[in-house]
Amino acid sequence: MKISPQHTIDEIAAAAGVSKATVSRVMNGTATVSDERRKKVEATIKKMNYRPNLNARKLAGGTGGSIALVLEESTEEFFLNPFWKSVVEGFIEKASSSNLHPVLFFHSKSQSDEALVDALVRGNFDGVAIFGWHRDIKVLEKFVPNNMVVVFGGNQGSSNRFTYVGVENIAGGKLATESLIEKGCSHIAVITGDLSVQSARERLKGYKDALKAAGIPIRENLILEGKFTKESAELALAKFLKKGIKFDSVFAANDVMALAALRTLQAHGLAVPDKIKLIGFDGSDLARTSSPTIATIAQPSHELGSMVAGNLVKALNREAISNIQLNLNLIAGGTLN
Amino acid sequence: MKISPQHTIDEIAAAAGVSKATVSRVMNGTATVSDERRKKVEATIKKMNYRPNLNARKLAGGTGGSIALVLEESTEEFFLNPFWKSVVEGFIEKASSSNLHPVLFFHSKSQSDEALVDALVRGNFDGVAIFGWHRDIKVLEKFVPNNMVVVFGGNQGSSNRFTYVGVENIAGGKLATESLIEKGCSHIAVITGDLSVQSARERLKGYKDALKAAGIPIRENLILEGKFTKESAELALAKFLKKGIKFDSVFAANDVMALAALRTLQAHGLAVPDKIKLIGFDGSDLARTSSPTIATIAQPSHELGSMVAGNLVKALNREAISNIQLNLNLIAGGTLN
C-alpha cells in the first residue's frame, strides 16, 4: 500500500501557484489575500490533505491549538465537588468554541512541580490554565517556557508574569459573616478551608473583618480548621461540639463542608436554622438540593472557568490580558431563616 | 520579580566555550565528546537550567520523549479486564525505563479516527502504541505524520507502514479446543469475542481448525457470538442453554467471558468440570482466582505491553523493527479436570 506523503507548505504553495507566505496567510488569516488565491489555496490544502507541521509552526511563533487545564488537587476531590465540575465545564465550553483543544491534567500532591512542568512542556501546549495552585509560584516562573501562557483560576497576586481570574474571597467571607450577624448571631463559628490555600485565608479574613466591623470580638476557639473536604469538616465540628463552647451559627468556607456541617449538627440534635444558623460558600448544587437548602455565597463558577479560558484565548491572540476579579453574591437558603 | 530567561543552545554553547553541535552531542549522546568538554557542557546546562526547545528539536529530527498509549475500547472495559491492566503495566514499565514519558489515551467508539489522530499530532508524541484497534487502518496511514512511529498491540498484518506485536491467536484457539478434545469432548460450544476484532476471528478459526483436524463436525449452533464482555457471554450462553442443544464443553474467547460462563453454568446446575468442561483465554488473574480455577490459554500480557514499548523505543532509536508473534501456552485449571 502506498504511504500517503506528508506535504509541506512549499508543496502546497507550488501546487497552488503562490508563495508559501500566502499559504501561511490563508491558513492563519493574518493578512488579506485576494479571494481568487484564497480559494485556490484552500482547495489545494483540502485536496492534498495538508496539515501543517505543528513543531515548525510553533517554532516559528505560531500556535499549536491545544491548551492544558491543570487541576491541582486529588482527582477524587474534584469529582466530589460540583463547584469544580461547573468550572471545568465553563472552561471547556469556551476553549472549544475558540477552537482550542483542552486537555485535562490532574496534578496530585505527590507529584513534583517539575514533573508537572515537564509534562506540560512535552505536551506542547500553547497555554495552561491552573486551578487550585497553592505551591510556590516561583517554580513555575523558573521552568515554564516563555512562549507558554499561564492563567490562574483563583487569586495569585504575587506574580507579574502570570495573570489570574479570581473572586472576591475577602468580600465573600465578609458577606457571609454579615448575613449571619444580621440574623442576630454573635457567636459565629467558622470552618475554614485548607489554610495553605490563599482563598481559604482570604475567606477567613473576610470573616474577621465582618466581626471587627460589627464590634464583635474574634474568638479563636470559634475558628475550626478544615481542609475543604467533607471529612475534615465533620472531624473539626465534632471535636468542637464536644467542647461545649457556645455558638449560634456556622460559616463554612465551602459548600461541601457546609453540607457536612448541616448533617453533623442535625445528628447532634441541633436544629438548623432554629438553633444554629448556617451559611456556606460556592453556590453549588449541593447547597440548592440539600434539605433544608443551604444559604451560600455564589461564586460564578461557570464564568470563572470560562473567563480563564477566555484570557488564554486572548493571550494566544496576542491581546493584552490582565487580572480579573469576579464578584460574589449571597444566595438565600433555608439554613439562614 | 525577574523572569528567568529561556536559554537557547547557542547561549549554552557560548557559555561553555564550545560549538552548539557539541552541546547537542552531549545532550543526545550521539557522538563521542571529550571528557573535559562533556563535563563543562553538562555543568553549564545544569547551572543555567537549560531545557532544549522541543519544537526545534523535533523539527530538526530529534525526539521529544513522550509516547502515547491508545486503548481502543471503552475505559470501563479496560478496567474490568485484568488482562489489559497487565499489558498496560508492562508497557509503562518498559517505556519509563527507556526514559519515555507514556501518556494514556482512551479512544472510545464514538470518537472519530480523525479526532484521535488530531489529538495525537497535537500532543507531539514521538510514537504511539495502539491496542485493540479494529477500525480501518488506512485512516491511520493517511493522517499519521511520517515522523510518528506507530506500533500495534495485536496482529495488524495488513499494513506495511506500521508493525505489530501480536500473539498466535489461531494456534491459541486451536490449543484450547484440542485440550477439550483430549478430555474426550466432542460437542464443544465456543463463545466468540467481538467478531469485528481480528483476534476474535482468529481464535474462532483456531477452534474450527482443531475440530477439522480431529474429524469432528463444526456445528454452527455451537458457535455463540459474544463481545468479550461479561454481559455478552451471559446473554449468549443463557440463550443457548434455553435451546437445550447438546454440548459437553465450552471454549470462551477470553477469561472475562469464561468466568461469566462458569457462573452461568453453575447457576443452571451444570457442574464444572464434571458435566461441562471449560477453558478460557488470556491467562489472567480472573482464571487463577476463581473457584474452580479456570483452564486458560496464557497470553504473555505483561510481555506484550513491554515488547510494544520496546519496539517503539527501538524505532525511536532508528533501529529497524519488525512484527513479532508471541507464543501462547496452556495453563491447567480446575475446569478441565
Add this chain to the structure above:
DNA sequence: TTTTCCTATGAAACCGCTTTCACTACTCTA
C-alpha cells in the same frame, strides 16, 4: 495627469535544534 497611499504579494530572514561535512590532530600499522 501626477503624487500619494493602500492592498496584495513574494523573497528572505528567522525560530532553535540536529546532523552532515570537512578538517585537525593524533594513534596505529607496516
Add this chain to the structure above:
DNA sequence: TAGAGTAGTGAAAGCGGTTTCATAGGAAAA
C-alpha cells in the same frame, strides 16, 4: 618514518513553518 585510520570538533545546511520587508499595481487625492 610515511601512510592510513580514528576521535573530536566547528561551520553550515537544513527541518517547515511565520513574519518582516520591499515592491508592484491601482485607487484616491491633488
